[in-house]
Each structure stands twice: as structure tokens, then as C-alpha cells.
Amino acid sequence: MEGGGDVVYRTNITTSLQDPCLTSMAHVTDEGIEFIRPQKITETHVVLNITGFSGYGNVKDEDSPPDPVRALVLLFYRPPEDPDPESLINVLLLPKNVSLWDVQRTRKKLVGHEWYIETSPHCKLQPNQVYTLSTCPNNDLVEVQPTEAEFDEDSYDNYFPSFQVNWETTLKHLKLILKDTDSSLVVWERRVCLMSTGKRKSCGPNTANAPPNERLLNIRSCFIDGISEPVLKNLLDKLLETKVMTDSERESVDGMDNRRDKARFVIDTVRKKGEAAGSEMIEFLCEVDPFLCGHLGLM
Incomplete structure (x- = not known):
């Protein structure tokens, strides 16, 4: 595309060179590439004076992996109920922009009563990357299903768990470790405090029918x-x-x-x-x- 008259471009290319004589810029046109001297260089910008428009943009190798995104690991605990001794933690991998309020409300409609475990949920996950969840203690008493799951940052409206951790014994604490399956890099690790009896005792008398x-x-x-x-x-x-x-x-x-x-x-x-x-x-x-x-x- 041809331009009439002089066009001044300002671009925020970082450079430590303050002498215009030591810097050249590439001006891309239909005829080829022209190397021109900048009109002015500041600490934050390079100012050019050209007579046409230059095609440029950010490029990225199509085979390169997606950039990590800020994400949340949310834990919802279902304690045992007599006579069933099984305890369960639902582990959700979600993008950071979700509302905890919406997650809790939706899951309450889906599965009923469960307790949100408050812990630091923040981490960075790569979209479409497979992650592995493990526990400590890591033995036959604690089961993780599935052991691997893919992080999907786009499809999460139903707030289904990526992992489920269940056990049938008394645990006071449980460590959860989330790793990148390919690199074995730990991306999130927390020690979760559980109830010593598996059940939470009510504080005060039962007043369910009271005003x-x-x-x-x-x-x-x-x-x-x-x-x-x-x-x-x-x-x-x-x-x-x-x-x-x-x-x-x-x-x-x-x-x-x-x-x-x-x-x-x-x-x-x-x-x-x-x-x-x-x-x-x-x-x-x-x-x-x-x-x-x-x-x-x-x-």
C-alpha cells in the first residue's frame, strides 16, 4: 500500500543504543526490504520517517506449545457418612477468571453437599497439556482417578472434576502434587488439612428448626x-x-x-x-x- 507524504512511525522497540548512526530499521515493502536510519531514538521508542506503510506483526512457530495461563486448582471435600467410610476430594483445574461463587453454586446443584477446602489455588497451566496428580501418602489406601487429565481452559462451564481422590481410612493431612506429565515438573503442591475423624462436629446445639x-x-x-x-x-x-x-x-x-x-x-x-x-x-x-x-x- 502506497502512502502520500511523510509518515512518522513510533515503535516501542527496546534498545540500549541512543545514537541513530548506530541503528538501522528494516522497512518492508512490496519491492523488498529497505534499511533506514531512525529519525530519533529515546529510552522507550524508535522514531522513523518513511513514505510508505510497513507490514509487520508478531510471529510464532506454529509447532511451539501454547503459553501457560493463570489457573486455579480448587478442592471440594465430601466427608464419609455412616455406614460408608469413604472420603472423597474432587479436584478441579480451572482458568483463573472463574468465580468461586459460581463454581460452588453450580456444584451444589450438581452433586449436593460438599465442602470447599480453602487453600492457595494459584498456578500456571498450559492449555491442552496433560497433567498428573499424585498424593502423599502414596499407597494403596489412597486412590486417584484418573491419574492423568488434560487442562482445557475453554470448556469448563459444568465444573466437572479433573481428578477424584478417595480413601477409606482416617487421615489428618494429605499432600496433593500436580505435575506436568511430559516434564514431571511440579506446577502445584499443597498440604491439605482434613478432619481427624472424617466428620465435622457441629458447633453448638442443633437448631435446624429454630427461627x-x-x-x-x-x-x-x-x-x-x-x-x-x-x-x-x-x-x-x-x-x-x-x-x-x-x-x-x-x-x-x-x-x-x-x-x-x-x-x-x-x-x-x-x-x-x-x-x-x-x-x-x-x-x-x-x-x-x-x-x-x-x-x-x-x-
Whole structure:
């Protein structure tokens, strides 16, 4: 394509040369390649003065592997239920941009009750690459199915597990190791804390049939002690979106430095607003942290 008049290009090519006499640029045209001197070089740009347009772009070998993407390894635990002694962890490999809220809500509809295990989920995975999950202890008592799975960053809407880990004995801790199958490089490794008995005991009396306000009052101390800062923020977002809490109340919470004070303010504020508000808080809490709700006896 021909251009009329002078055209000044600025390109952010990194160079340590500040003398235009020592640098040449390739100008690609239909007739061939012309090497021209830059008009000006700065610390961040090379300025050219040319009379046509240059075809250029980023190129990559079509056989080269895709770049790694930021991903999440999410764990959902299903404890044993009498008389079945089997415990199960569903391991999901997902891209980082998924919402944990959506994952929990969808899986609750699909499989019912399970507890999200809060651990650092971040890693980098290559699309369409096969990964291997192993455990420690690595013996016949702990089974991983399948042992290998491909990371698909595009097809994940149903949030099916990539791996399932099951065992029929009592474990307090379990280490999970995710490796690149081809290179054996460890891309994610965590030590997961499990319940010593395989079941979580409820905090306080069973008040499933009590009014929501009474249920919140009964679990008040355990809620204040047990809720984490990220879960509390998610809960606050839900309460604000549904107008259970007001903007000024949210600002009051944000102005507090102590997590326990924040939790105390939230549960007491909602409790005083009636049964409908209390019921919504219980529902939201069960969605954002089923593990804690099981401990509190709310599920």
C-alpha cells in the first residue's frame, strides 16, 4: 500500500543504543526490504520517517506449545457418612477468571453437599497439556482417578472434576502434587488439612428448626472465631447486593481493623433485622463457605 507524504512511525522497540548512526530499521515493502536510519531514538521508542506503510506483526512457530495461563486448582471435600467410610476430594483445574461463587453454586446443584477446602489455588497451566496428580501418602489406601487429565481452559462451564481422590481410612493431612506429565515438573503442591475423624462436629446445639435469628445467636461465637477475612468480604458483598445491609453499615465494617470485630458487627446487625434478613445471611454463608456452615451446624 502506497502512502502520500511523510509518515512518522513510533515503535516501542527496546534498545540500549541512543545514537541513530548506530541503528538501522528494516522497512518492508512490496519491492523488498529497505534499511533506514531512525529519525530519533529515546529510552522507550524508535522514531522513523518513511513514505510508505510497513507490514509487520508478531510471529510464532506454529509447532511451539501454547503459553501457560493463570489457573486455579480448587478442592471440594465430601466427608464419609455412616455406614460408608469413604472420603472423597474432587479436584478441579480451572482458568483463573472463574468465580468461586459460581463454581460452588453450580456444584451444589450438581452433586449436593460438599465442602470447599480453602487453600492457595494459584498456578500456571498450559492449555491442552496433560497433567498428573499424585498424593502423599502414596499407597494403596489412597486412590486417584484418573491419574492423568488434560487442562482445557475453554470448556469448563459444568465444573466437572479433573481428578477424584478417595480413601477409606482416617487421615489428618494429605499432600496433593500436580505435575506436568511430559516434564514431571511440579506446577502445584499443597498440604491439605482434613478432619481427624472424617466428620465435622457441629458447633453448638442443633437448631435446624429454630427461627433464623435464634440460629444466628446460637452460633454467634463460633461464627466470630471461625470466619475468614475473604469469606467475610464475600458475605458482605452478598448482603449489600440484596440490601440486607446498607452502604453505611458496609462502610462501618470496612473501617474496622480487627476481623473478629467485623464478624461481630455483621452477625449482630443482621440478627436485629428480622427473620428474613437472618435467613438470607444463613443461605449466603452456606454458599460462600459450606465447610464453615457444616461446622456451625447450619447445613
